[in-house]
Amino acid sequence: MIYDPLISPGVSSMLPAPKSYWHATHKIPTLPPLNKKLNTEYLVVGGGYTGLSAAITLAQAKQEVTLLDANSLGFGCAGRNGGFILSGSGRLSLNAIEDKWGHTVATGMQGEFDSAVDLLKKRIVDFDMQVDLVKGPYLKLAHNTKQAKQLYATAKHLASNFNVPSATLTTEVLSARFGIEGAYGGVELEGACLHPLKLASEYAKVAKKLGATLFYDSPAIHIEKQKAGFLVTTPSGSVSAKHILIATNAYTPKHFQESVDNKQFPVQSSIFVTAPLNNEQRALTGLTAPMSFMDTRIMKYYYRVLPDGRLLFGGRGAVKGKDADNAKEKQRLYNAMVKSFPALKGIAMDYFWSGWVSVSLDSMPRIFVDNAHSTDSAIGYAMGYCGSGVSFAAFAGQRLAQRIMGTGDVDLSLPLYQSPLKTYPFSRARRIALHGLYQWAKIAER
Ligand SMILES: Cc1cc2nc3c(=O)[nH]c(=O)nc-3n(C[C@H](O)[C@H](O)[C@H](O)COP(=O)(O)OP(=O)(O)OC[C@H]3O[C@@H](n4cnc5c(N)ncnc54)[C@H](O)[C@@H]3O)c2cc1C
Structure with a gap:
């Protein structure tokens, strides 16, 4: 059974872990499922690099944070990627960013990409992470x-x-x-x-140590807006949260929450x-x-x-x-x-x-918060990193947490932060277009 975000109803806890080399060479920690009702200030949905890093940032700021993931640690890209630490994210090179937005914006984006690599290196040292x-x-x-x-x-x-x-x-x-x-x-x-799954395990260890509460095998199946915050339901529990951080990236279910539905491919x-x-x-x-x-x-x-x-x-x-x-x-x-x-x-x-x-329509990832800095409630997401997220997803998680708390030196004029993800206009035709692109590339690059 293979999860297909455009076909399957959602990631369930029943889906098997990937048969990756990473899973064969590292035993992931067992993390408990959610079996009760609870309240929290911040709820992170998705426990890959983005979600775990957001949880770490919130916990470091002494905030009350709970994280839900639908399956085991590393079910998403965190347990499947190649482990290359790349400076950059999305599909646009610095040159392409410069052509589109000019040199100043491209330099600002380079600053974010480099900071992502620096953050990863710093955390590896600070938390003595064993990531090969x-x-x-x-x-x-x-x-x-x-x-x-x-x-x-x-x-x-x-x-x-x-x-x-x-x-x-x-x-x-x-x-x-x-x-x-x-x-x-x-x-x-x-x-x-590095070893990407060991990195996920180390992030989970740090998040827990700092006071974040982590639940795996606990898919968020319903997100309901309430008077003061949100109610998120899982198969055997629920969480009332003031603020929600969506960190499900390409594994986002097809009808999940309006701010992310049809926003990435x-x-x-x-x-x-x-x-x-x-x-x-x-x-x-x-x-x-x-x-x-x-x-x-x-x-x-x-x-x-x-x-x-x-x-x-x-x-x-x-x-x-x-x-x-x-x-x-x-x-x-x-x-x-x-x-x-x-x-x-x-x-x-x-x-x-x-x-x-996760591919965004304009190839630029987004870290976006609706109703940012609201003391009542806000919902935000970070996604669209394409094949480059080992360093950047964790940085994006940190930025998302900062944006939702209203802290950090985030330059909101950068295209990463300025606008929400664009909606795919003919979302059903995405796969036909992709198939066409693959056929064309096969001929063009023979
Ligand atoms: C084959 C492959 C190779 C790659 N190689 C590289 C590389 O070498 N270098 C690089 O920089 N990047 C690489 N990437 C990209 C990189 O791995 C990702 O950008 C990054 O891991 C994304 O992190 P994330 O936390 O946002 O998403 P993920 O790690 O995918 O986490 C999303 C999580 O959301 C959970 N979820 C989904 N639905 C729900 C729900 N309803 N409730 C709760 N949780 C839910 C999933 O279970 C999953 O754990 C690669 C990706 C792939 C697929």
């Missing part, structure tokens, strides 16, 4: 000559206008330094990766993890040390060498949830890996799983 953090080169690889030129030009622009250091890599350097053949050029940046991304590479495979592929990669395709492939010498390889998933585990989908991704690393042909695929990323 590994540092190593992060390579962006061009899949054709045109993209190589584009990659070099972008790197130059980012260095001069945004102070982003990177090194350009010719095909010769890629081959000599990394053993990479078949790419048309690349750019090297500083990279870091859940799109599947899939990952597989190979058997550990043997010495010959390591030598032939150059995959000898922790490194992470992203290519320049419209439907990007991303991959990293895991600390135990396996290769994690990800890319777009099936259009519909019910097709996520189809042999055809697995083979498509496997073939893409073999195209990049012919020496790995035949290597076993030990793990395969998929998850939903």
